[in-house]
Amino acid sequence: MKRVTMILLALATISTLRAQEAPDTQPQALSLDEALEMTLSDNPAMLAAEYNRRAAQQERRAAIGLRMPQIGITGSYAYLGKDIEIDLNNLKAPVQDLSGKILGSGMIPSQYLPSISQMLGSVMGTSWALPIQERSLGFIGGDVTLPLWMGGKINAANRAARINEQTARSEGIQQRNALISELVERYYGLALAQQVVEVRQQVVDGVRKHLEDATALEAQGMIAHSEKLYVEFRMSEAERDLQNAKSQLETIRSALNSTLGKNGDYQPVTAMFMLGRIEPLDYFQTLASQRSPLLAQVEQKRQLAHEGVRAQRSEFLPQVVAMGGMSFYDYQVTDILPRWAVGVGVNFKLFNGLNREYKYSAAKQTVRRVEALQTKAEEDISVLIEKLYNQMDNYRTQMTSIESSLAFAEEYLKAKNAAFLEGMSSSSDLIDAELNLAKVRTERIQTAYQYDVLLAQLLEAAGASDEFMEYMRRSDTRHISYDK
Numbered sequence: 001m002k003r004v005t006m007i008l009l010a011l012a013t014i015s016t017l018r019a020q021e022a023p024d025t026q027p028q029a030l031s032l033d034e035a036l037e038m039t040l041s042d043n044p045a046m047l048a049a050e051y052n053r054r055a056a057q058q059e060r061r062a063a064i065g066l067r068m069p070q071i072g073i074t075g076s077y078a079y080l081g082k083d084i085e086i087d088l089n090n091l092k093a094p095v096q097d098l099s100g101k102i103l104g105s106g107m108i109p110s111q112y113l114p115s116i117s118q119m120l121g122s123v124m125g126t127s128w129a130l131p132i133q134e135r136s137l138g139f140i141g142g143d144v145t146l147p148l149w150m151g152g153k154i155n156a157a158n159r160a161a162r163i164n165e166q167t168a169r170s171e172g173i174q175q176r177n178a179l180i181s182e183l184v185e186r187y188y189g190l191a192l193a194q195q196v197v198e199v200r201q202q203v204v205d206g207v208r209k210h211l212e213d214a215t216a217l218e219a220q221g222m223i224a225h226s227e228k229l230y231v232e233f234r235m236s237e238a239e240r241d242l243q244n245a246k247s248q249l250e251t252i253r254s255a256l257n258s259t260l261g262k263n264g265d266y267q268p269v270t271a272m273f274m275l276g277r278i279e280p281l282d283y284f285q286t287l288a289s290q291r292s293p294l295l296a297q298v299e300q301k302r303q304l305a306h307e308g309v310r311a312q313r314s315e316f317l318p319q320v321v322a323m324g325g326m327s328f329y330d331y332q333v334t335d336i337l338p339r340w341a342v343g344v345g346v347n348f349k350l351f352n353g354l355n356r357e358y359k360y361s362a363a364k365q366t367v368r369r370v371e372a373l374q375t376k377a378e379e380d381i382s383v384l385i386e387k388l389y390n391q392m393d394n395y396r397t398q399m400t401s402i403e404s405s406l407a408f409a410e411e412y413l414k415a416k417n418a419a420f421l422e423g424m425s426s427s428s429d430l431i432d433a434e435l436n437l438a439k440v441r442t443e444r445i446q447t448a449y450q451y452d453v454l455l456a457q458l459l460e461a462a463g464a465s466d467e468f469m470e471y472m473r474r475s476d477t478r479h480i481s482y483d484k
Contacts, residue, residue, distance in 0.1 A: 063158045312362075388458040412436070
């Protein structure tokens with residue numbers, strides 16, 4: 001009778017769970033919608049993507065300026081080695097000979113000869129250098145250059161700038177989709193880790209109670225020492241699993257804070273889920289061909305490569321510009337020089353060492369390389385989507401099997417409880433039944449977690465990460481947690 005009383009006492013405490021001590025500060029409840037809003041507004045990666053988009057936008061606007069006239073103001077001052085002049089002193093001798101002959105020819109009346117000779121002597125005694133420009137001079141003026149035809153280089157540059165802006169947008173979308181997948185992985189990862197800790201804690205509490213009962217029963221001589229040793233072995237295993245689960249919980253908590261862009265102690269309140277049905281595989285592959293930002297970037301790189309070919313081809317064509325200039329102020333500048341000028345300039349390279357030819361050929365090879373990469377990227381995305389889709393379907397199938405195992409584990413534990421009550425089963429069998437139930441429950445929530453992460457990755461590959469919340473709210477959605 002005493003043995004039966006002790007067994008009943010032990011059985012009454014098997015399912016008793018130790019209440020967890022309440023922390024000093026309660027975690028902040030956080031839904032997945034709130035977490036997504038925080039991530040997209042505070043994560044540094046999103047800020048970097050936005051700055052990249054703005055930079056590309058400014059580069060596009062800068063390319064428009066290539067069509068505009070270039071206006072500049074210049075000023076300069078110079079001090080020459082000497083004045084600029086025309087030296088006519090070498091004409092003095094011939095002039096003097098000619099004048100002597102004229103004066104001696106008798107053609108000029110004698111009364112005029114003294115005055116004429118005096119005048120000629122005065123002229124011959126001076127320098128015959130005519131000043132053109134003084135050695136010190138300066139001016140301030142402006143110039144205007146307007147490209148009329150650059151062989152298509154300006155058009156190619158503007159198209160390339162627009163493509164780069166589109167690429168920046170695609171990169172931003174890709175970064176956004178990647179962050180949504182990362183958030184789902186870490187948000188549900190934290191929820192999974194917290195539930196695993198709770199399951200491990202329940203196991204530790206239950207095994208600890210079994211150990212206390214086993215110690216009391218051994219002292220009464222009702223069980224063998226080996227049964228107590230087995231319970232101690234299971235106790236050490238349970239405590240080790242609990243410690244590992246807590247360490248993993250803290251790691252995932254820090255990872256989630258990094259994704260959110262904020263530090264805090266958050267409690268996920270949005271449950272993991274599984275869908276009753278999902279669109280067929282070809283739906284997601286078609287969606288990827290239309291919306292994948294990665295494929296969009298590859299296409300934009302192909303277009304950019306074609307613009308590179310056009311830019312290199314422009315080197316074979318003439319370049320025509322209109323230009324003009326005007327002096328606003330000058331200091332000691334000769335009046336011989338004009339104060340304004342306009343004109344048209346043409347530049348055409350006939351030969352530059354085959355530089356143009358090789359660059360043009362390289363640009364065409366770049367186009368072929370990008371086209372080959374585009375084909376491979378399309379195939380890789382298709383294969384990735386198929387892989388993720390099949391893995392999701394595999395986890396959905398596993399869930400059916402796991403839930404059958406869960407029902408069996410629950411019934412098996414009840415049977416072991418009844419057998420233990422009747423003295424037909426040992427405490428070690430009961431512990432094994434409890435541990436098996438905890439194992440199946442953990443596998444169940446891990447399967448749901450893997451399913452949700454794969455769904456987020458599938459939508460990311462298809463370029464439809466924003467639709468994750470819509471899948472979560474579908475009518476056939478079934479929420480999964482360790483206890484239901």
